[in-house]
Amino acid sequence: MFNFTKNEKLAALHLVDDCLGAIGGDRPMDLEDNPFTWTHVQVLTSRGWNKHEAAGTYGALAEKKAIYIETHVDDDCEGAYNDTIYDDLYEWAENHWSEFVVNGKPKK
Numbered sequence: 001m002f003n004f005t006k007n008e009k010l011a012a013l014h015l016v017d018d019c020l021g022a023i024g025g026d027r028p029m030d031l032e033d034n035p036f037t038w039t040h041v042q043v044l045t046s047r048g049w050n051k052h053e054a055a056g057t058y059g060a061l062a063e064k065k066a067i068y069i070e071t072h073v074d075d076d077c078e079g080a081y082n083d084t085i086y087d088d089l090y091e092w093a094e095n096h097w098s099e100f101v102v103n104g105k106p107k108k
Contacts, residue, residue, distance in 0.1 A: 001092045002064055010108065011044055011057045012066055013100045015085055016093040018043045028093035037085045039067060048108030066092075 004012060016028050022036050031037055044054035061067045066089040070082040093100075100106075 007057055008060055012061060012089060013093055014047050015039045015043055016090050028090040028097055031090040039083050039085050
């Protein structure tokens with residue numbers, strides 16, 4: 001489904017994990033039929049990517065259609081989580097989740 005680099009794979013799993021945290025979910029498929037799949041590049045900086053690495057990785061995930069970056073954001077929403085993960089991403093993450101959790105959800 002996705003041809004991620006090791007870095008992109010780790011980032012993608014952290015983005016899914018952040019969405020799960022917002023709903024109190026345990027596994028990626030808990031996001032099925034859930035509207036709370038918002039994300040933000042700051043998820044990556046909070047998990048060890050520096051600002052430039054996070055921006056590049058986040059952009060790469062958008063290019064691979066794993067996340068959608070909202071480009072029409074009102075000025076009063078600065079810093080808000082307006083981007084979203086695509087359904088394909090949490091479906092992909094379900095197949096990689098056990099490894100991610102067993103490894104302690106490693107940071108960058």
